[in-house]
Amino acid sequence: xxxxxxxxxxxxxxxxxxxxxxxxxxxxxxxxxxxxxxxxxxxxxxxxxxxxxxxxxxxxxxxxxxxxxxxxxxxxxxxxxxxxxxxxxxxxxxxxxxxxxxxxxxxxxxxxxxxxxxxxxxxxxxxxxxxxxxxxxxxxxxxxxxxxxxxxxxxxxxxxxxxxxxxxx
Numbered sequence: 001x002x003x004x005x006x007x008x009x010x011x012x013x014x015x016x017x018x019x020x021x022x023x024x025x026x027x028x029x030x031x032x033x034x035x036x037x038x039x040x041x042x043x044x045x046x047x048x049x050x051x052x053x054x055x056x057x058x059x060x061x062x063x064x065x066x067x068x069x070x071x072x073x074x075x076x077x078x079x080x081x082x083x084x085x086x087x088x089x090x091x092x093x094x095x096x097x098x099x100x101x102x103x104x105x106x107x108x109x110x111x112x113x114x115x116x117x118x119x120x121x122x123x124x125x126x127x128x129x130x131x132x133x134x135x136x137x138x139x140x141x142x143x144x145x146x147x148x149x150x151x152x153x154x155x156x157x158x159x160x161x162x163x164x165x166x167x168x169x
Contacts, residue, residue, distance in 0.1 A: 037084040
């Protein structure tokens, strides 16, 4: 019998500068063999991240950090990080667990992740098992990862882009 897929309820709490109230959320399904790197990519897709050149970290229920090895302990005094490329999600969490995902360790986009009790059959939902964690449901307004509200704000070639953001010069 195939291993059941877990459902994760992932809610965006906000960033260092933006609080999300109400919190937008997504249900992400995770299956056998999926790694935390793949889960991070699915969450980033689900929350409309487009600038992916930022570090991320998962903080597991036991306090262990999972992310890029040797990235340093920006979220606490963990002795060492587990490599997100090699740690399988289903080996590290179980129904009822809560853990955190932080995207961009500077801006600190923090997500509350809860493993739902009910498992899911991906064949019933998608017709075939997805190759990586997949979004099954979602709700809420997703803020821009830099807090922008207009296309002219800090855009390459935009009115303020070259003057206000040194990355575009």
